[in-house]
């Protein structure tokens with residue numbers, strides 16, 4: 139008798155494997171929008187709208203919604219008159235989008251787009267999931283036009299160690315509660331604090347952006363810095379590695 143592999147990603151190598159990601163997000167997909175609004179205390183859409191405003195998305199722009207999931211950024215950009223393309227590793231997430239027009243199955247680290255295709259790239263809660271954020275950033279640099287903009291929304295490791303511990307602990311409890319209630323599996327959403335624990339602080343992210351050919355232009359902090367938006371401009375020069 140064969141058993142299907144578990145969607146629970148506990149080992150670091152699973153958290154960064156394409157198959158592990160797809161397995162987990164395929165199971166989460168039907169509940170994804172509910173859980174995102176709940177975990178963000180209903181503030182998720184206001185953060186996304188702010189980022190779209192800060193990037194100056196306007197009619198005629200061509201935008202990539204990367205790690206698009208159910209496509210919130212695609213919808214917000216279309217409402218501004220831009221053309222949005224959604225790309226994600228997990229087809230099941232895009233299937234649960236009410237209105238993704240052009241879903242593309244793609245890994246952020248190897249994008250199937252030509253150099254200089256987009257005016258802007260938006261990523262919601264994706265960077266933390268990429269096995270190598272630097273590799274993804276260099277790939278995003280490649281598909282952006284010179285002067286193109288990158289906007290990201292994600293959890294970041296709080297710099298304050300006490301707040302970091304409290305927040306990670308809180309996310310474990312909250313994740314276990316909703317995992318048990320919605321999926322009968324307490325560990326499914328504790329993936330979030332696990333992935334955050336090995337992610338970057340905001341200042342490390344700023345340094346990485348610089349190394350990968352971007353100039354950080356601004357940011358916004360929420361939940362005492364545990365959640366942040368950043369916007370950056372693509373430098374003309376190609377990053378070295």
Ligand SMILES: C[S@@+](CC[C@H](N)C(=O)[O-])C[C@H]1O[C@@H](n2cnc3c(N)ncnc32)[C@H](O)[C@@H]1O
Pocket residue numbers: 159160163174204205206207208209210225226227228231244245246247261262263264267268269
């Ligand atoms: C937490 S969801 C975010 C969905 C959406 N962007 C939002 O803001 O709500 C993370 C998404 O990243 C996708 N993802 C994870 N690793 C990826 C990769 N290497 N390339 C592209 N998408 C990836 C997952 O499939 C999932 O849909």
